[in-house]
Amino acid sequence: MPDLLVLTWTFVWLSFLAIGGGLGVLPEMQRQVVTIHGWVTAQEFVDGYALAQLTPGPNMLVAVFIGYRAHGVPGAVLAGLAMFLPASALAGMVAGHWGRLRQRPFVRRLERAIAPIGIGLMAGGVYTLSRSAVHDVLTASLALAAFAVLWSGRVPPIIVVLAAGLVGLLARA
Numbered sequence: 309m310p311d312l313l314v315l316t317w318t319f320v321w322l323s324f325l326a327i328g329g330g331l332g333v334l335p336e337m338q339r340q341v342v343t344i345h346g347w348v349t350a351q352e353f354v355d356g357y358a359l360a361q362l363t364p365g366p367n368m369l370v371a372v373f374i375g376y377r378a379h380g381v382p383g384a385v386l387a388g389l390a391m392f393l394p395a396s397a398l399a400g401m402v403a404g405h406w407g408r409l410r411q412r413p414f415v416r417r418l419e420r421a422i423a424p425i426g427i428g429l430m431a432g433g434v435y436t437l438s439r440s441a442v443h444d445v446l447t448a449s450l451a452l453a454a455f456a457v458l459w460s461g462r463v464p465p466i467i468v469v470l471a472a473g474l475v476g477l478l479a480r481a
Contacts, residue, residue, distance in 0.1 A: 311345075311378070311379070312379050312382065312383060312386065314345065315345075315347065315375060315378055315379060315383055315386065315387055315390075316386045316387070316389075316390045317390070318340050318341070318345070318390075319371050319375070319386075319387045319390035319391045320390045320391075320394050322336065322337055322340065322371075322391065323390065323391050323392065323393075323394045323395040324394060324395060324398075325429075326368065326395060329367075329426070329430065330366060330367045330368035330370075330433075331367070331429070331430045331433035331434065332426055332429025332430045332432070332433055333368075333429070333433070334357070334432070334433035334436050334437060335429075335432040335433060335435070335436040337370075337371075338350070338353050338436050338440070341353060341374050341378075345378075347374055347377060347378035348373075348374055348377050348378070350440045351440070352377060353370075353374070353440060354437060354440045354441045356370045356373035356374060356377070357370045357437065358469065358473070359373060360372075360373065361465075361466075361469055362466065362469060362470075366392075368391050368392070369388070371387045371388055371390070371391035371392075372384045372387055372388040372391075374387055375387025375388065438451060446476065446479050447476070450472045450475060450476055453472070454468050454469075454472050
């Protein structure tokens with residue numbers, strides 16, 4: 309029971325770090341769930357994130373995967389609620405006033421200040437995932453090819469993920 313409370317609290321405060329999207333919180337999430345608490349391995353974390361990318365909805369569904377791996381269905385439910393409910397409630401409260409607040413000079417300055425923070429956090433997320441997932445020539449080649457295809461903007465991300473997964477699977481067989 310105490311570890312289930314720790315899991316819930318961990319995802320509550322992680323939810324508030326997701327500035328600019330879920331990718332920004334990945335480095336700290338991985339540190340918490342892999343290194344500090346050991347709820348999943350580094351490979352399971354990457355696999356869970358890839359699985360979350362394939363599902364409809366936010367990529368932070370990885371929290372549900374981690375909760376499930378750590379404590380079954382109760383862990384999945386609590387991790388999911390803890391990851392989405394606090395930030396969603398805050399966004400809901402602010403959204404009602406945003407039209408009026410947005411016109412204030414300090415809010416515009418705050419938005420400009422937060423943008424580079426979000427970009428930096430997302431870059432950290434990419435680095436964290438690549439450090440855990442890219443470990444040989446094959447995975448490095450797949451990552452570079454996926455980046456090039458995604459950069460072109462001509463192929464939907466889901467197709468790139470599925471194709472890279474299939475290539476990786478066939479290459480390992």
